[in-house]
Amino acid sequence: MGARLISLVLLIAAWYAGSQLAGARLLPDPQAVALAIVDEARSGALAFNLGATLARVAVAFTLAMALGSVIGLVMGRSRLADRLGDPWLIVLLNLPALVIIVLAYVWAGLTETAAIAAVALNKLPIATVTVREGSRSLDRALDDMAQVFRMGVWTRMRHVVLPQLAPYLAAAARSGLSLVWKIVLIVELLGRPNGVGFEIGVAFQLFDVTRILAYALAFVAVMLAIETFLVQPLERHVSRWRPRSA
Amino acid sequence: MLGELAFSLAGGEVAALVGPSGCGKTTLLRIIAGLDGDFEGSVALPAHGMLGMVFQEPRLLPWRTVEQNVRLAAPQATDAALDTLFQALGLAAHRDHYPGELSLGLARRVALARAFAVEPDLLLLDEPFVSLDDALAARLRDELADLVNRRPVTTLLVTHNVEEAIGLADRLLLLSLSPARVLADVPVTRPRTPRTADELAAMREEIAKRINQAHL
Numbered sequence: 001m002g003a004r005l006i007s008l009v010l011l012i013a014a015w016y017a018g019s020q021l022a023g024a025r026l027l028p029d030p031q032a033v034a035l036a037i038v039d040e041a042r043s044g045a046l047a048f049n050l051g052a053t054l055a056r057v058a059v060a061f062t063l064a065m066a067l068g069s070v071i072g073l074v075m076g077r078s079r080l081a082d083r084l085g086d087p088w089l090i091v092l093l094n095l096p097a098l099v100i101i102v103l104a105y106v107w108a109g110l111t112e113t114a115a116i117a118a119v120a121l122n123k124l125p126i127a128t129v130t131v132r133e134g135s136r137s138l139d140r141a142l143d144d145m146a147q148v149f150r151m152g153v154w155t156r157m158r159h160v161v162l163p164q165l166a167p168y169l170a171a172a173a174r175s176g177l178s179l180v181w182k183i184v185l186i187v188e189l190l191g192r193p194n195g196v197g198f199e200i201g202v203a204f205q206l207f208d209v210t211r212i213l214a215y216a217l218a219f220v221a222v223m224l225a226i227e228t229f230l231v232q233p234l235e236r237h238v239s240r241w242r243p244r245s246a
Numbered sequence: 247m248l249g250e251l252a253f254s255l256a257g258g259e260v261a262a263l264v265g266p267s268g269c270g271k272t273t274l275l276r277i278i279a280g281l282d283g284d285f286e287g288s289v290a291l292p293a294h295g296m297l298g299m300v301f302q303e304p305r306l307l308p309w310r311t312v313e314q315n316v317r318l319a320a321p322q323a324t325d326a327a328l329d330t331l332f333q334a335l336g337l338a339a340h341r342d343h344y345p346g347e348l349s350l351g352l353a354r355r356v357a358l359a360r361a362f363a364v365e366p367d368l369l370l371l372d373e374p375f376v377s378l379d380d381a382l383a384a385r386l387r388d389e390l391a392d393l394v395n396r397r398p399v400t401t402l403l404v405t406h407n408v409e410e411a412i413g414l415a416d417r418l419l420l421l422s423l424s425p426a427r428v429l430a431d432v433p434v435t436r437p438r439t440p441r442t443a444d445e446l447a448a449m450r451e452e453i454a455k456r457i458n459q460a461h462l
Contacts, residue, residue, distance in 0.1 A: 144281050145305045148297050149319035149364060159318050163309040241309040241344045 068127025076135020134168030249425030262411035265421030298366030
């Protein structure tokens with residue numbers, strides 16, 4: 001904890017030193033950025049834009065995780081599904097995020113649906129590949145056990161399959177969350193009238209580095225809070241049965 | 247792997263399939279349990295066909311407690327029935343433990359409890375005491391015999407250990423090496439009662455004789 005704090009203090013000190021060297025126009029000092037955050041918060045713009053971006057992150061993330069999990073599970077269990085789906089996955093995995101976004105806007109217009117679909121489609125193949133890996137490593141012995149004792153589909157899913165997939169789902173969620181919010185900002189920059197990405201776009205045109213940093217920091221703080229208060233407790237709960245050594 | 251093979255069990259009877267390692271005993275159990283569809287022949291299960299099975303390994307869900315493991319397999323089991331079962335198998339103190347916190351002996355007891363909790367029409371036991379030390383295996387065998395005496399259940403036990411089979415079964419089915427077939431069908435007198443060393447030796451001799459006869 002102490003080491004983390006020192007590291008953080010060092011970062012702020014380096015930032016301050018940098019701003020003295022580069023000048024306030026290129027790199028405003030921490031105090032100016034803090035004041036800008038307070039200003040934006042007072043006017044209500046910060047909450048509004050953060051809210052818009054978070055809503056997009058939440059919807060796109062949920063969509064991609066849900067679809068990716070189902071497709072990954074099916075591809076991991078069925079050879080045929082794996083053969084059929086694999087080329088699509090490779091294409092999607094290697095399509096640059098920007099191409100998907102631009103095409104979505106061209107085909108569906110500058111709409112909310114296009115924005116969210118583009119983000120979800122960027123995250124989908126990664127979630128699928130991760131869950132497929134987990135689905136391939138499911139324990140046959142436990143499957144047999146569930147079959148002999150005639151467990152229902154729902155019981156099997158919840159008590160036999162999902163706990164085995166939990167580490168893979170957690171990995172997909174973790175990497176997914178950070179990827180999704182970065183892509184959401186680009187989507188907003190290119191074709192949405194609000195959100196953190198839009199604000200940063202405006203600030204870029206005005207060469208307002210203070211505002212860019214203010215929004216970026218506020219958003220990172222929110223994501224950090226989600227990670228600390230939502231993702232980590234959830235992981236602890238899911239892995240409560242593991243002997244506490246690692 | 248399996249040769250021509252036919253046998254049937256009377257209701258409430260405990261039969262032991264005894265044969266050398268690798269003669270296909272586990273495959274046979276998997277076929278009966280419906281886990282292996284790749285065979286020629288037919289399997290007729292009792293009326294409702296509810297199966298209880300103890301695998302060679304405990305096969306518990308590591309992320310569920312002992313009690314949850316049993317309840318998930320036997321959702322219809324009453325609290326009273328589970329209390330009795332946990333008591334009889336010495337698991338009362340471990341209901342809230344996770345399988346990772348249990349010794350192998352305890353985990354096997356949980357597997358037994360799970361198989362009994364479903365009140366099976368047919369109980370399949372696949373080498374249920376393998377890789378336990380002798381004393382522990384003997385104690386678990388006695389507890390199992392006790393459970394079977396208390397509530398008779400049609401049981402098919404697979405083992406390579408003749409003594410274990412004599413200790414539990416009403417009837418021994420001796421299998422040959424693969425392709426497996428039934429060499430002899432030996433009834434056990436006074437099943438599941440304590441025996442002297444002399445009695446045991448006599449039974450072993452009888453079994454050896456039967457096997458020799460079958461080979462002639």
